[in-house]
Amino acid sequence: MIETVRFWAIIVLIVFGLFFTFVSAVGVLRLPDVYARAHTASQTDTLGAGLALAAVALALGWQNATAYTVLLLFFVFITNPTAAHAIARSAAESGIVPWENDTDEEGESR
Amino acid sequence: MYNDGHLEGDAVAAERILVPLSETVTVRQTVGYAVRAGLERADSLECHLVVALPSDREMPEGQTEVDAARSLLSKAENWVSEDVGDSSVTVETAVLGMDEYLFGPRDFASTFASYGEEHDIDHVVLDPEYQPGASAGMLHPLERELESAGLTYDEAPVERPARHERLIGDGTQRFDRLFAMFWISYGFYLVLGDPTYWFDLVTGAAVAGIVSVSLAHITFTFPLGRVQSPLRTLRFAIYVPYLIWEIVKANLAISIVILRPSMPIDPKMTRVNARVRSGLPLLALANSITLTPGTLTVRADDQRLIVHSLIASARDDLFDGSLERAVRFVFHGRESSAIPSPRERGDAEVIGGDEL
Numbered sequence: 001m002i003e004t005v006r007f008w009a010i011i012v013l014i015v016f017g018l019f020f021t022f023v024s025a026v027g028v029l030r031l032p033d034v035y036a037r038a039h040t041a042s043q044t045d046t047l048g049a050g051l052a053l054a055a056v057a058l059a060l061g062w063q064n065a066t067a068y069t070v071l072l073l074f075f076v077f078i079t080n081p082t083a084a085h086a087i088a089r090s091a092a093e094s095g096i097v098p099w100e101n102d103t104d105e106e107g108e109s110r
Numbered sequence: 111m112y113n114d115g116h117l118e119g120d121a122v123a124a125e126r127i128l129v130p131l132s133e134t135v136t137v138r139q140t141v142g143y144a145v146r147a148g149l150e151r152a153d154s155l156e157c158h159l160v161v162a163l164p165s166d167r168e169m170p171e172g173q174t175e176v177d178a179a180r181s182l183l184s185k186a187e188n189w190v191s192e193d194v195g196d197s198s199v200t201v202e203t204a205v206l207g208m209d210e211y212l213f214g215p216r217d218f219a220s221t222f223a224s225y226g227e228e229h230d231i232d233h234v235v236l237d238p239e240y241q242p243g244a245s246a247g248m249l250h251p252l253e254r255e256l257e258s259a260g261l262t263y264d265e266a267p268v269e270r271p272a273r274h275e276r277l278i279g280d281g282t283q284r285f286d287r288l289f290a291m292f293w294i295s296y297g298f299y300l301v302l303g304d305p306t307y308w309f310d311l312v313t314g315a316a317v318a319g320i321v322s323v324s325l326a327h328i329t330f331t332f333p334l335g336r337v338q339s340p341l342r343t344l345r346f347a348i349y350v351p352y353l354i355w356e357i358v359k360a361n362l363a364i365s366i367v368i369l370r371p372s373m374p375i376d377p378k379m380t381r382v383n384a385r386v387r388s389g390l391p392l393l394a395l396a397n398s399i400t401l402t403p404g405t406l407t408v409r410a411d412d413q414r415l416i417v418h419s420l421i422a423s424a425r426d427d428l429f430d431g432s433l434e435r436a437v438r439f440v441f442h443g444r445e446s447s448a449i450p451s452p453r454e455r456g457d458a459e460v461i462g463g464d465e466l
Contacts, residue, residue: 081400
């Protein structure tokens with residue numbers, strides 16, 4: 001009984017992790033400029049990797065490696081925003097003007 | 111009284127200088143230099159001693175900061191009268207920043223500039239160790255900002271004790287740092303190793319010992335509180351689930367927007383002045399904002415955060431300041447987390463992309 005619950009919990013976590021990774025990929029393709037893409041790229045790291053690692057921890061059960069996955073997630077949560085911020089900041093410093101949809105129609109990113 | 115005639119002839123207006131003070135080892139020498147140098151340039155001197163208070167009068171320690179500033183000013187007034195002998199020196203003192211929030215060097219410079227304008231001062235004497243509040247490395251950015259605010263400045267030549275003595279601090283502080291560092295690294299070692307195996311316990315203790323002795327005063331650049339620091343860690347443990355919940359909510363909102371064929375995004379640059387201290391609290395806030403999809407910290411100049419927001423609901427959350435309150439809760443406790451939202455205090459605005 002407990003084993004079936006665990007099995008399905010793992011499946012659900014992986015499916016949701018895949019879903020958010022997929023959404024993130026779609027977002028990177030659809031969104032207009034580097035700033036907007038940086039938002040959705042971080043989704044892969046937060047919920048995509050987060051749910052997948054949660055599934056791994058659950059699959060491993062109570063052992064040392066489970067602690068590693070939690071640590072791994074912790075480091076992802078520190079490094080991901082740092083990288084996203086670095087990208088956005090360097091974009092701003094190279095003078096990329098953010099895309100806005102209501103000002104002028106042709107005011108798109110370059 | 112010793113050169114009245116000279117003054118008449120010269121018609122030089124009294125020299126007016128501004129001396130910002132803070133509790134440093136060199137503050138006494140700075141005041142001495144300011145008086146000496148001022149009297150060399152002109153015969154009479156008007157010396158304005160000011161203490162600029164950094165952020166947050168709403169925090170519990172706010173009132174004690176004001177009292178400390180007052181007592182520093184009265185000490186400095188006595189120093190001036192010791193130094194002047196019988197020349198004509200007028201001393202004015204003031205506490206600045208009582209009714210506004212001073213965050214970075216820019217705010218301090220503009221406060222000094224507006225004080226200077228009121229009192230017709232255009233020269234500032236700086237203490238080389240000048241450091242208002244907790245933020246580090248104030249002097250050079252402040253000099254740059256003073257220059258752009260149109261004030262001339264002058265760094266007092268002082269002799270100071272070697273800097274590393276200050277960093278290490280006194281005995282108990284040093285012990286606290288070693289102690290904290292030892293247990294943090296020991297714990298980390300045992301998580302990676304096996305806490306029930308004697309070999310790991312012994313090697314872990316040795317490694318943690320080496321790490322704490324060599325790195326403790328680099329890791330903690332601020333004094334640790336025996337009650338406050340563990341409490342902060344505990345509150346941080348409460349904060350993490352809250353942050354994850356916020357991340358999940360924001361992820362769902364963004365996913366819906368991206369998957370809709372019409373993709374109703376509304377990207378805007380915004381500026382939010384965060385009321386958290388520089389260093390770790392600001393890092394935690396900026397990182398949390400970026401971790402939440404829909405908001406992305408583009409710049410963090412002092413406490414002015416430039417945040418790119420993708421959809422209107424994420425922007426509203428940002429302006430409501432729930433993350434800011436949570437970070438304040440982590441670092442300062444519950445009573446200081448109850449502050450007005452950035453929107454209510456006028457610290458949040460949408461800016462154009464060209465204002466980056």
